[in-house]
Amino acid sequence: MSTISKKMTSNKSQAGHQAEENAEVEKIRARVRARRLQTARELAGRMQILPDGTRVFIRFNARERFEHQILIGSFTTLGLTGLMQSFSRIGIVSWVINILLGGIETLRTIHHLAAIVFGIQAIYHFSGIIYLWFVKRELGSMWPKWDDLKGLLGMFKFNLNMAKERPAFDRFSIEEKVEYWALLWGTVIMGITGIFQWFPLLITSLLPGIAIPIARTIHAWEAILAVLAILTWHMYHTVIKENNQSIFTGVMTEEEMQETHALEYRRILAAVEFIHKASLKHQNETKETVEVSHEMVELGTTD
Ligand code: HEM
Ligand code: HEM
Numbered sequence: 001m002s003t004i005s006k007k008m009t010s011n012k013s014q015a016g017h018q019a020e021e022n023a024e025v026e027k028i029r030a031r032v033r034a035r036r037l038q039t040a041r042e043l044a045g046r047m048q049i050l051p052d053g054t055r056v057f058i059r060f061n062a063r064e065r066f067e068h069q070i071l072i073g074s075f076t077t078l079g080l081t082g083l084m085q086s087f088s089r090i091g092i093v094s095w096v097i098n099i100l101l102g103g104i105e106t107l108r109t110i111h112h113l114a115a116i117v118f119g120i121q122a123i124y125h126f127s128g129i130i131y132l133w134f135v136k137r138e139l140g141s142m143w144p145k146w147d148d149l150k151g152l153l154g155m156f157k158f159n160l161n162m163a164k165e166r167p168a169f170d171r172f173s174i175e176e177k178v179e180y181w182a183l184l185w186g187t188v189i190m191g192i193t194g195i196f197q198w199f200p201l202l203i204t205s206l207l208p209g210i211a212i213p214i215a216r217t218i219h220a221w222e223a224i225l226a227v228l229a230i231l232t233w234h235m236y237h238t239v240i241k242e243n244n245q246s247i248f249t250g251v252m253t254e255e256e257m258q259e260t261h262a263l264e265y266r267r268i269l270a271a272v273e274f275i276h277k278a279s280l281k282h283q284n285e286t287k288e289t290v291e292v293s294h295e296m297v298e299l300g301t302t303d
Contacts, residue, residue, distance in 0.1 A: 037278065043271035048251075057257045057268065059246040068247050070121050077114035078190075079227045081107050086220050115194055122187050141171035142180050168262035175237045179229075186226045193219035 046058045060068070084107060087093050097107055132140050151174040154167030172180070196203050196215035203211055238244045242260065246252050257265040 036274075040271040040274045040278075043268050044275045046268050047272055055254050056251045057254065057265070058250060059252045060250050062250070065247060065250055067121060067125065070117065074114045074118040074121065075226075075230070078111060078118060079223065079230075081111040081114065082220075082223050083227065085111070086223070112198065115198075118187075119191060122191065142177055144177060144181070148174050148177060166259070169260065170263040170267075171261060173260060175233075179234050179237070182229060183226075186222060186229075189222050190219060190226070193222070 048056050048058060050056060084093050084097060085104070088097055088104070097104055101107055129140070132138055151167045151169055154163060155174060157163035158166045193215040196212060197219065200212050203215075238247070242256075244252075244256070244260075246256075252261075254265075257268075
């Protein structure tokens with residue numbers, strides 16, 4: 001083969017490679033666009049317009065609200081029946097246990113039943129996290145970020161009257177993230193130490209006997225910490241300070257969103273605009289998928 005024909009063959013194969021690469025890049029781009037469109041749809045769906053024209057924002061879906069109500073029921077029962085055991089020597093508590101409930105066994109049975117509900121809820125929630133991390137490959141909006149430190153500092157300044165405006169938060173504020181991670185961590189501790197006390201024979205066949213009294217002490221003190229955290233931190237931030245009812249009603253008003261979740265609010269509006277532009281383009285019968293406009297803010301994640 002002459003040098004010229006060799007060169008031509010190699011140019012042809014190079015062009016073939018280039019075409020394959022271009023096709024691959026185009027496929028990836030199409031996937032990214034489809035994903036952005038899906039995110040935008042989900043985000044835009046969070047804004048609802050009532051018949052009188054008022055805009056409301058969906059904060060928690062039915063599944064999230066149901067999870068929280070199960071948590072209220074099981075946690076309150078566990079806290080009450082657990083702390084009654086810790087303080088059973090107090091006169092009124094002893095009367096409730098022995099006369100009203102007919103003995104400590106009833107109290108323990110209620111604690112165990114509530115622990116099963118609490119445990120199932122926890123497993124369900126952890127499965128959701130696994131799905132989010134490993135199937136959807138997203139960290140989720142509760143994941144800590146460096147910006148949270150800025151939010152923390154901003155909240156200190158705002159609370160101390162050193163700043164006029166509160167920092168702009170995304171889906172979850174710093175107070176909400178702290179609450180969530182404390183609960184997650186507390187659930188693991190309470191679950192493990194609870195199981196240690198529930199099945200002492202099994203545990204001591206694997207670990208030294210001292211493990212049981214240690215577990216009991218940790219369980220009892222963590223219970224006090226968790227109950228106090230809910231009664232002070234959580235109740236103050238949700239009920240007293242904000243009168244936030246979104247975990248029951250599912251929605252927030254536009255003012256509440258602007259004030260407490262300004263970044264998420266902007267992302268939702270950007271998504272609504274994006275979907276609007278997309279449908280306009282579709283109406284114009286353009287076959288290509290809509291490109292994200294540069295002036296739009298990042299859409300981010302939905303979970
Ligand atoms: C999956 C979670 C949990 C399990 C498996 C569990 C299990 C247990 C068990 C087996 C006991 C020993 C007495 C008994 O048999 O009833 C106990 C005691 C206790 N539990 Fe739990 N529990 C759980 C969660 C909680 C939570 C969330 C709280 C409080 C918010 C709590 C508060 C207490 C308290 C205060 C005691 C008495 C400790 C003492 O003074 O001896 N438990 N728990
Ligand atoms: C009657 C009692 C309770 C009320 C009125 C209440 C209220 C609320 C409200 C309004 C929110 C939504 C906050 C937001 O906009 O993000 C929320 C979220 C949450 N709640 Fe509760 N709650 C109660 C009990 C509990 C209990 C017992 C637990 C757990 C042990 C809990 C754990 C959480 C968590 C982890 C969140 C998500 C993080 C956050 O947004 O703060 N709540 N709750």
